[in-house]
Amino acid sequence: MTSDISTQLSFTKFKQDLIKKDKRRLLSWANYELYVAFHRHESGQEAPALLQGENEARYIAANDQETLQRFLTNAKFADGSDLLIKALPLAELARNAHLYNLSIQLIDKEDRLTIGGALMQLFGITAILKDDGGNEVIYEADAFFFEPEGGAETLPYGAVQHWRDIELEYTSTQEPSEIKSLYVFDDQLDWNNPHFPELPENAKALSELSSSAKAFFEHIRVPPLMGWEEKPATPHVPESLYQNSLLGADNHGAFNVLRAMVDKNIVPAANDIVLTITKDSKHGDEPADSPERWEIQIRFTTPLGFNAVFSPDWVEASLCKANKELPDNTGTHLASEKLRERIVNHLAWNFFQHGRSFVKTLFSTDLQGLLPGFIINSYGPFQPDYTDERFPCLARFQCGENGVPVLLLGPNESNYVCMPLAFEEIPESDVSPLIPRRNELISMESKSMLLAERYERLVIPASLIDFPDHWYQGIRVSNQYLKAKFIFGMRLNTLMTEIENEKATAAGSSLKWIVAGCAAALIGVMVVMNL
Structure with missing residues (x-):
């Protein structure tokens, strides 16, 4: 996106720049004007017309109105729909194409051109800006969708955005410490409202941005052309809420809607959930008589048709053998019905917490804590009871000013076994003396207790755990947004797992194809002449 005044796009010059593949030059076309086909329903609602291709749907646009009108002469829409033609900047049409995974069919007097893939990101959600020091930063923006509890007022689309620092030309010179990604929020809203999601640390207020950055924020926050309003999910069996x-x-309503989505769209039947168990090799520094450990990885194909692969966990074999809902030997196994139910609830509560925050994730660790394991401040292991339907459950560990979100995994005498859902460094003065083996949790160097996100289990006294109403009734990132991000994350996890499982020579060959495929997607251009 640039600050140029919108002008009519030159089809010939635009096509020449596409062939040159200079992304910085291509970005200069973002605010050029296109004429776009719309149709108006009997209800008065207007929506972009779509051209259905063999493998994708496309918006229909041209660089002049007369050309588009001729192309649409024989177009047929649903009964009662009227044809409209509207002028839109390429940036706006591309932003919507990116949101809905569509392409754009550009029509010229003699040629047609289909653009899609990463070009939609470039034209629609990318900007060249300046940081506080006057240095050039190229940002790619992601706007959050929100949904309320029970139809209450919600946050407007794009009130919070994540801007990712990228390079238009890959040089591999940028160190991770130099990445300047940031969260930006509309500070005219009342973020002291307890029903608002908690802003990320160091989020930047819109009022503090430069004029060009403010313009980019406003471009990204324009509501999509097609409504993203999600129809309320309904459980498969309503009586089993x-x-x-x-x-x-009153704290079940929002979770039930989200859980229904996970149950229907994410987790398949129990006999389609695969547990792959292999014997873990002993490490050189382990005693010869150390207990046998198993590596357990859970994967499945979702009802939507994509593969879900989660990070493996390492469990003592004896703990698995002692739990009747888990396999008692290595190999490939299918989940029991009780284990499937726990997987649904485990994922749903993790999704719920993702919706309360803005932390970027690939979801690969969302099943951590599902299986037996050791507790860092207890002498005994944790053995989950998959028949106890109270667990898992989101709760607050009262420690410090705001408390720490944790997933309750089960009871432990007068304590709960918990897994932190956020990284926190808690000053020693805020760590309750009631916590078992408290001193062993305090770092001697930092004089604080470090909690790792979705990594370790610890026991916390029940008196330090509570369930604040606004955590369950407040505004969250929308379920549909979470589902879309889960699909993206799982596709990437699956790809990375396949690469890791390849032999060295095969991996090299596969990687070449992957790189080639990414390069093709990056350009995302198909020229169709004289059609």
Whole structure:
């Protein structure tokens, strides 16, 4: 996106720049004007017309109105729909194409040109800006969608955005410490409202941005052309709505809608959930008589048709053998019905917490804590009871000013076994003396207790755990947005797992094809002449 005044796009020059593949030059076309086909329904609602291709749908646009009108002469829409032609900048049309995974069919007097893939990101959600020091930074923006609890007022689309620092030309010179990605939020809203999601640390207020950065924020926050309003999910069996005695009666509604989506769209039937168990090799520094450990990886194909692969966990074999819902030997196994139910709830509560925050994730660790394991401040292992329907459950560990989100995994005498859902460094003065083996949790160097996100289990006294109503009733990132990000994350996880499992020579060959495929997607151009 640039600050140029919108002018009519020259089809010939645009096509020449596409062939040159100079992304900086291509970005200069973002605000050029296109004429776009719309149709108006009997209800008065207007939506972009779509051209259905063999493998994709496309917006229909031209660089002049007369050419588009001729192309649409024989177009047929649903009964009661009227044809409209509207002028839009390429940046706006590309932003919507990116949101809905569409392409753009450009029409000229003699040629047609289909652009899609990463070009939609370049034209629609990318800008060249300046940082506080006057240095050039290229940002790619992601706007958050929100949904309320029970139809209450929600945050407007794009009120919070994540701007990722990217390079238009890959040089591999940028160190991770130099990446300047940031969260930007509209500070005219009341972020002291407890029902608002918690802003990320160091998020930047819109009012503090430069004029060009403010313009980019406003471009990204324009509501999409097609509504993203998600129809409320309904459970497969309405009478089996999730209830948890740990939560207040009014704190189940939003979770039930989200859980229904996970149950319907994410987790398949139990006999389609695969547990791959292999014997873990002993490390050189381990005693010869150390207990046998198993590496367990869970994967499945979702009802939507994509593969979900999660990070493996390492469990003592004896703990698995002692749990009747888990396999008692290595190999490939299918999940039990009780284990499937726990997977649904485990993922749903992790999704719920993702919706309360803005942390970027690939979701690969969202099943951590599902299996037996050791507790860092207890002498005994954790053995989950998959028949206890109270667990897992989102809760607050009262420690410090705001408290730490944790996933309750099960009871432990007068304590709960918890897994932190956020990285926190808690000053020693805020760490309660009631916590078992407290001193062993305090770092002697930092004089603080470090909690790792979705990594370790610890026991916390029940008196330090509570369930604040606004955590369950507040505004969250929308379920549909979470589902879209989960699909993206799992596709990437699957790809990386396949690469890791390849032999060295095969991996090299596969990687060449992957790089070639990425390069093709990056350009995302197909020229169709004289059609």
